[in-house]
């Protein structure tokens with residue numbers, strides 16, 4: 486006779502459950518980007534534990550930040566807009582469920598959030614349900630812990646569903662599986678935030694040379710590139726898994742587009758007026774120098790970063806730079822005509838547009854931000870000239886998401 490716990494899992498055998506967990510772990514640890522990983526963690530946790538909703542809290546500055554949520558019932562299909570920035574960080578203490586789990590490191594399984602006994606050391610905050618009209622019933626809360634004791638966040642899974650779609654309590658087996666899952670998720674999350682920090686630190690070095698390359702600018706260019714890529718991949722009918730993997734890579738690789746500026750002299754980088762011919766020629770070298778930095782690496786992310794650094798100033802119509810180079814190490818004063826159309830890797834066609842969009846929308850020492858409609862007009866006019874027509878179409882098709890990304894990484898951050 487099968488256990489009811491396995492029946493709820495569609496009649497899986499224990500071996501199948503373990504195989505599923507193993508496959509999920511593999512996927513999580515091979516995801517590089519933090520935002521993307523948060524999405525993966527919730528999608529996979531909910532699928533694995535057969536639940537309707539979930540959220541993630543992350544510990545930052547000794548407080549718990551509500552960083553991510555998914556809810557099939559409330560926002561089906563709006564995958565890109567699930568982040569909620571409006572909620573305030575919470576203290577790590579017993580005043581909330583997440584605070585309790587983060588401070589004690591305990592797994593908490595609550596059969597019904599509205600029936601928590603008054604003597605329990607924690608309470609459920611109904612305000613979100615009240616605002617959204619959602620009814621939270623069963624909750625499973627698991628600490629995201631690294632190196633045994635350090636809690637970096639809390640994973641909250643809401644409303645376990647039985648095989649007919651009715652809400653049921655989480656089982657002891659769910660608690661155990663949730664714990665395994667959270668272990669893998671925590672390791673992946675810590676690694677992803679380290680990756681992003683290392684990139685930002687590298688760019689901070691470049692920023693010492695070129696003050697335009699702020700952390701906010703590179704974060705936005707990375708974010709826009711991932712947004713545009715996702716829309717472009719959809720329009721191309723690319724396989725979902727393939728698209729997800731590339732989007733994860735481009736999110737971070739695009740941040741490094743101008744890393745080669747570390748090698749350009751201050752006299753050129755900080756010159757207030759226009760560059761003369763010779764200076765411009767030297768400036769163009771930041772593409773080649775950037776590409777050289779990734780030469781020895783075989784990682785997919787470094788390969789994409791190299792592609793982007795080298796080609797982000799190429800134009801669709803061939804009027805960009807640096808053009809064809811047989812060897813990026815050779816000293817070539819002027820490599821001649823630019824690459825054209827599909828010769829330019831898609832990652833660089835996308836990052837090139839994201840970079841121009843952000844530069845025009847931002848204040849720079851030599852210019853005020855342009856009004857948004859003027860920027861969008863220019864992008865429309867350059868469709869098929871500076872920019873790949875299909876990339877421009879993808880940009881406009883996902884423009885709401887791009888706006889959202891812009892707000893998230895505003896200069897004040």
Ligand SMILES: [Fe+2]
Pocket residue numbers: 742743771797798
């Ligand atoms: Fe550049």
Ligand SMILES: [Fe+2]
Pocket residue numbers: 698702706742743840
């Ligand atoms: Fe840039």
